[in-house]
Amino acid sequence: MSSNLFTIPEHQSDEEVIELLAEGRELRIERIISRGHASPPGFWYDQELDEWVALLQGEARVRFENGITRRLQAGDYLFLPARLRHRVESTSTEPPCVWLAVHGSFPEQVRAASREGNHEV
Amino acid sequence: MSSNLFTIPEHQSDEEVIELLAEGRELRIERIISRGHASPPGFWYDQELDEWVALLQGEARVRFENGITRRLQAGDYLFLPARLRHRVESTSTEPPCVWLAVHGSFPEQVRAASREGNHEV
Numbered sequence: 001m002s003s004n005l006f007t008i009p010e011h012q013s014d015e016e017v018i019e020l021l022a023e024g025r026e027l028r029i030e031r032i033i034s035r036g037h038a039s040p041p042g043f044w045y046d047q048e049l050d051e052w053v054a055l056l057q058g059e060a061r062v063r064f065e066n067g068i069t070r071r072l073q074a075g076d077y078l079f080l081p082a083r084l085r086h087r088v089e090s091t092s093t094e095p096p097c098v099w100l101a102v103h104g105s106f107p108e109q110v111r112a113a114s115r116e117g118n119h120e121v
Numbered sequence: 122m123s124s125n126l127f128t129i130p131e132h133q134s135d136e137e138v139i140e141l142l143a144e145g146r147e148l149r150i151e152r153i154i155s156r157g158h159a160s161p162p163g164f165w166y167d168q169e170l171d172e173w174v175a176l177l178q179g180e181a182r183v184r185f186e187n188g189i190t191r192r193l194q195a196g197d198y199l200f201l202p203a204r205l206r207h208r209v210e211s212t213s214t215e216p217p218c219v220w221l222a223v224h225g226s227f228p229e230q231v232r233a234a235s236r237e238g239n240h241e242v
Contacts, residue, residue, distance in 0.1 A: 106144060
């Protein structure tokens with residue numbers, strides 16, 4: 001089986017496409033394809049696991065509850081500690097956004113983020 | 122702090138560059154930059170953890186002990202169960218190879234790989 005992160009399914013629905021690429025105990029690697037999708041109004045992600053996420057293609061904006069917005073370009077990555085509320089404000093359509101997300105437990109990163117008092121690191 | 126997977130350090134040594142991006146218990150996310158590097162003659166990776174690895178940029182060849190070689194292009198990814206001996210036969214120089222590796226424990230993937238009797242999946 002050959003698999004490629006940049007190959008976009010042709011018959012994509014109107015929804016974001018989330019593919020589970022690998023799974024362990026409290027550990028998930030996902031590819032997410034977004035084409036102009038954004039989190040619904042008033043929606044915040046509030047996750048039980050920490051998340052390390054990279055935008056591999058496209059452009060996107062992620063907003064945090066403190067009002068800070070991060071613009072992401074291809075290759076940019078973020079660490080999102082568990083329970084850090086965030087939402088996707090916008091994603092590009094051409095090209096579609098390809099995200100790679102690793103959901104797991106990263107205690108060192110959480111400590112580093114609190115030391116800096118800046119969860120948007 | 123802004124971080125980008127496709128930003129290559131200017132003053133790169135002759136060695137591969139391995140950066141630890143996030144770490145948990147039995148869990149590591151690394152970026153590896155290879156420019157024409159290959160595993161030394163006779164060397165085989167023989168790792169304690171499973172590895173999910175994607176080539177994000179460049180071209181590379183990975184060889185397995187059974188003689189099978191996989192050619193990888195940007196976006197291709199592989200699952201390498203723990204103890205599956207493998208080596209990097211070649212990596213491109215222009216552009217340099219950018220790998221994203223997640224070392225962890227992925228029991229489902231290991232079972233799927235053995236069901237198919239094909240660890241090069």
